[in-house]
Amino acid sequence: MFLRKFRLSFMLSDVDSTLHSLFSKISEPDLNIFLKKLKEVNTLLSPKEAVLACNYLDKIANKPNESGFSHSEISQIKKSLINHFRSKLYLLSDPNQLCKVTILISDGGILTESYVRDFLTRLDKLLCSINFEDIPVICDCLIMLNARGYKIDNTCIKFYNVLASDNTLETIDNLSLFKVFECYTSLNINNKLLENKLVAEIKARVNQNKVPEPQIVNLIKSNSPEKSKLLFLNQFLLSKLLNDNEIDLITLVAILNNCKRLNRDFEKVDQIYLSHRDKLSLFSEKITLQLKLDLLTSFARFRYKPQYLNDLLESISVHLEELSFEDLTILFVNIFYLNLHSDSIIDHFKETLNHLQSNFYLNYCLEYNNNFTKLLLAMSYFCINDHGIFNNILYEIIRNEHKMTDQDKINLQRFYSILKSGYSHDNLINLINEDILKYLHNNSKCYQTQRTKDLDHISNLITQLSHGIYEQANIGGYYLNFIIPRQMKSRIKSGHFDPQEGIGITIAQFYKSQTGSEGLEETSEHVLMKRILKNLNINFVEISMHVLEGLNRSQRLEYLAALISKASEPNLSNRSNYFFPKTSNLVHA
Structure with missing residues (x-):
């Protein structure tokens, strides 16, 4: 019986060489025969075979002229396949296979809420009997479902409890351990027992030199500030990396980007930069410039001013014309945080803003990013009092209120106090849009506790x-x-x-x-x-x-x-x- 084993390449097994040959060809008669045969035998397919068949139908659905089947007929075959493999999920007793099938369904764009509900019900029953090799694919599957907006809390909690029990984390290999780490930092579901065990196990393996340098680097890169609950671990990993290994400048800058703070190791960072500075000429100007911008951003975040900071800033300043508006904004915010009064950067920033306003490009360029509330403080600090720019930036911030963090709201409160206190000495508050002022006034009443x-x-x-x-x-x-x-x-x-x-x-x-x-x-x-x-x-x-x-x-x-x-x-x-x-x-x- 054909289609007993449907491969990822969408080719049939050798059970029926004739149909295999038909499937491999692209001619219209062969495709029609294939679709008719698939319609007849779809109830005989395993869940994995049905998924692969659906994925193939998605491909040929965009080429209706190659078969005599209409879109509605192909959709009907696909619907029949989906209903069929949903009814056979109970046959999948291997969590690994179950998750791989689900990932295939997602990749094929045929994931539905009803399927996810059935999948999670089936996975729940299998979690207590998972093997170590099942852990990475389960993590990948949960990350994928969460990214697509499906509610997986109950299954995830059960999975975390299984991982936190006994000596599971101590027994699995590095790949599985780091996949659990990625899963935990990606999902907004907490389990303090698992978190403590996870951090302790990673630290133990790193201290025992059981984790090679490339894996430490990848672990830091995957632990991004935007989503991670365990960002503090990056500082430990970076210190270990700097003490025990010789890393290149590109790698250093990449991992510094994911470190929120750095309490030591500045001397080592300086040594790496100074020893590799002359080699920057080997890279393209674009790569070199981005590298320096990222390094300056890290120094601003750490509030660190190395002796070579002015030289670094000067080497960036000669390429100001090459910077995008977003990069120029980041650079301007950085010199504020580092208290570097660079006339060339400030003047170029003002010229760019004036040019954008005169050419009506400002609204296009002012697409919201998380530096905008910082930009307000930086412009105030350097006494740039153009009310048109402030109004445009404030409007864009308010329009994207749902993206604002607590720190953004605090920055707005501080900017409002700048306006009220007459810090700018130009009565700027009288030139700010009335509706914007009302928003700032209401925001000033919000209370954000900041205990230390x-x-x-x-x-x-x-x-x-x-x-x-x-x-x-x-x-x-x-x-x-x-x-x-x-x-x-x-x-x-x-x-x-x-x-x-x-x-x-x-x-x-x-x-x-x-x-x-x-x-x-x-x-x-x-x-x-x-x-x-x-x-x-x-x-x-x-x-x-x-x-x-x-x-x-x-x-x-x-x-x-x-x-x-x-x-x-x-x-x-x-x-x-x-x-x-x-x-x-x-x-x-």
């Missing part, structure tokens, strides 16, 4: 000085704890607190040094925050964690008491109206 261990530690020390603490007051997008002087405590209990009568707590932020410790230069973000708070007449103390960590307990209290005493001196500047009627944020000494 350092801030909590400092606040705890201050309460030991008999002062009160008002926690997480939103001052223009900056979430500050406020010191409540002893004489004000009774007033706070009545339910009103004016931040201008308290003392805000800020933690000084500095760029990283080569050793990973704090340097001497304040970050541009911290400078911007201090300017805004001063314009809003907010009194605050600035505390250095580097200084605090070098003191014992009594010295820390003396250090904080001296700062508070100095900040408590009479301040005759004007007060603005920031009131917080709730008292739930108040922590008493």
Whole structure:
């Protein structure tokens, strides 16, 4: 009986050499005979054979002139095949085969919600008996279904429980382990037991040198900041990679792109860049330029300013005309985060914006990306006060509100405080569209909690000085704890607190040094925050964690008491109206 084994190449087995020959030819009579035969025997096909037949029908459906069958007739055969293999899913007792068939169905574009429901029901019953070799294909299948928007939570939870049981992760090979890692970071379903075991097993194998360099590199690349819950693992993997291996500059830049922060290993990064800098001429100008842009972006994200930073920026600046608008935007944001006042880049950025506006291309170029709210702060920092540009950027941000992250909303709050505080000195707020201002005003009322261990530690020390603490007051997008002087405590209990009568707590932020410790230069973000708070007449103390960590307990209290005493001196500047009627944020000494 023909079609007993349908191969991936859509060729029939040798059971019937005549039909095999017919299938291999493209002539119209052969195709008609094949379709008629397929219509007769479709109920005899195995699920896998039926899937492959459907995929083949999809191909010939686009060539109706090659057969006497109409689109509706071919669709009817296909529907019959789909219904048939759905009814035979119970015959598939091998999870590996079941998942491979499902992936084939997806690749063929014939995946349906009813099939997925039947598939998940069948897979649920087989999960308890899976073999180690089944794990990668199950992971691939779940990732695929999740990417296509199907709800797989219950099956995924059961799969995670199976993986977390016994010593499954300790027994599987690297390929399977990393596939589980990819699955866990891709799906928005948590299992703390599996997560802890997964991280521990990966770290153990890396420390024991059981994971070769290419696999570590691929693991970092797959663990992207956009989707991963385990991004912290990249820093560990990168440190291990830099300590034990000699990697090239292209690989280094690629993996730095997936590291959110870097607390050490800056010296090693510098060594790799400087040793490979002369070899960049071997690559095309386009590759070299992109490499330098990516490296600069990583330095901006790490808040790290190496000694060769100006040279790196200068080598990029000579190619400004070659940059796309998006790359130019990223570059402009990066020099803000690194506090690099490059006249050539700033001037070119302004010229590009003016050119786009005059040629009506701005709306086309301003396709939303996740740098737009950062761009608002950067333009404010460098005093670019073109209200037309601001209105266009703000409109695009608001239009894509559903894509905004919590940090984007905080950046908008900070930009709104820039407008209100008169930071730009050009009455920019009067030139912003009224509807946009209403949106910014409403967004300023949103509350995004940003607690840090350092801030909590400092606040705890201050309460030991008999002062009160008002926690997480939103001052223009900056979430500050406020010191409540002893004489004000009774007033706070009545339910009103004016931040201008308290003392805000800020933690000084500095760029990283080569050793990973704090340097001497304040970050541009911290400078911007201090300017805004001063314009809003907010009194605050600035505390250095580097200084605090070098003191014992009594010295820390003396250090904080001296700062508070100095900040408590009479301040005759004007007060603005920031009131917080709730008292739930108040922590008493």
